[in-house]
Amino acid sequence: MNLVRLVGVIWWLNLKMRSRSAFDGFMNILWPLFFSTTVFLMFRSTGAAGGALLSAAVGASVMGVWSSTSTTASSMLQQERRQGTLELVVAAPAPFGLVLLPITLSMATIGLYSMVVTILWGRFAFGIDIAVRDPWGFAAAVAVTVVAIGVLGFLLAVTSVRYRTAWALGSTLELPVWLIGGFLVPLAALPDWVRPISWLLAPTWGMAAIRDAAEGRSPLVDAALCLALAAGYGLVGALLSRRLVHSARVHATLALS
């Protein structure tokens, strides 16, 4: 079994599946407009300009990627359970973790729509100057962050294979990660005890890497930390998936009844 091909094909077919709903597509555009508008208005009312507004635009756009992944990653397995495909996926010989990972990566990829929409909205509706100093670094940092968010979604989703009610986890974590990931509020403004939690979140470093590239600093260190944490999540998720699938077979939670 060619595992790279497996991940690629599952990612592509899931992307295809998720891009086909006109309603979902509309929501992917509309939803980020609401919170980015709120963010831009808040920043503007405090007199923010230049780099601060660019930082807000970038933060709001990553919020969209995270929201799109966190809320759907956890509920996705419940949906697969409902449509009877979860059992078929588990009954196949492909390692379950390697099937789940590209699914959550496809969700993060869909989140890129909202990222683009947010940046364009900031540019045309609020006149925010999107002058990215290091475009290649910026693109690489965005790619690394999207992958990291996808892998974090995988870690959240994997618990749903065993626990039917774990679908609520993603929605519960959506807003806290906005806050402690430094998407809008600088980490320095958070209480000291919160910072170690922020450091354990890959999107925190991804966010920092994107800002670095946008403002002309090297994003390398932050991007590397982001990737390293994502790899750690992937490893934990893979180990967890094996244990949780076995536990789901013991406790009969692969089907709805």
Added chain:
Amino acid sequence: MSVIAVEALTRVFRSRSGPLRRPGREVRAVDGVTFTVDRGELFGLLGPNGAGKTTTIKMLITLLVPTAGRATVLGYDVVGQAREIRRRVGYVFGGDRGLYERLSGLDNLRYFAELYGVPPREQRTRIAELLDLVGLAGRERDRVERYSRGMRQRLHIARGLLHRPQVLFLDEPSIGIDPVGARELRATVRRLVDDGTTVLLTTHYMFEADELCDRIAVLAGGRIAASGTPADLKRSVSSGTVVEVEVFGVPDGAIARVHAVPGVRSVVVEERGQAQNLIIRAEPGAEVTHAVMGCLDEAPVGRVATREPTLEDAYVELVSRS
């Protein structure tokens, strides 16, 4: 060596309730089931809803871990060697679930071809071959959400065959298919068996089991009530006759009176619109028709017929006995 060997297989479902997850109800869905299936055999599992057929299949295809007992498929243990089994078996269930609605039939097959590790070079020809086999060629690029129930079922079958499984588990595959489709499905299953595939089939349709199965096990309440060839099972209740009486409004107490008629073994009532069909199984040599008619008071009676027992009669008797 048997392809499927099941020994004292048991599965208990335990529910928990309350915030402290206290143990609640315990259901013994499969209770000490033992059977074997040989290579190239088509083995049927029959039984009413809740008899444990699907639970047995789910243990054999490694979706559930048995609570007790042991099962091997192709010599591999269902608990410890799940991956080896998954590579070599196919699973098809009835109904319209189990497909990705927003993908086309073709993409659904591509998806599962990857999950089963069908080599990329082989995928195109294998998928085309299966689409032809199940009669979906030409519709493969339509989204599944536009498929009829029969088309979905045929796609399920193609999905289950992608990796050329040595053992195929069919869980009520003909449910919801029209008679022509069901006949084609039976022909496909028969062809697969002729080509050497071992098939374990569950169905509610007795004629389907009678036509297809080499051997059958009847499950009731999680246990095997009887097993053997369809002929064996019919013979087990064939020392006698079946009388069918069509009645328009069975009087109160009539069924109990029919039961009490000397020579009557069992009585089953089937509702057929405004009429009821009494199916009375009688002891060999017992002439019960006259006495049964006497039990029906003045109720209008339609068709009265006497016939040899069918597999369905055997099934009903075996299930009602246990």
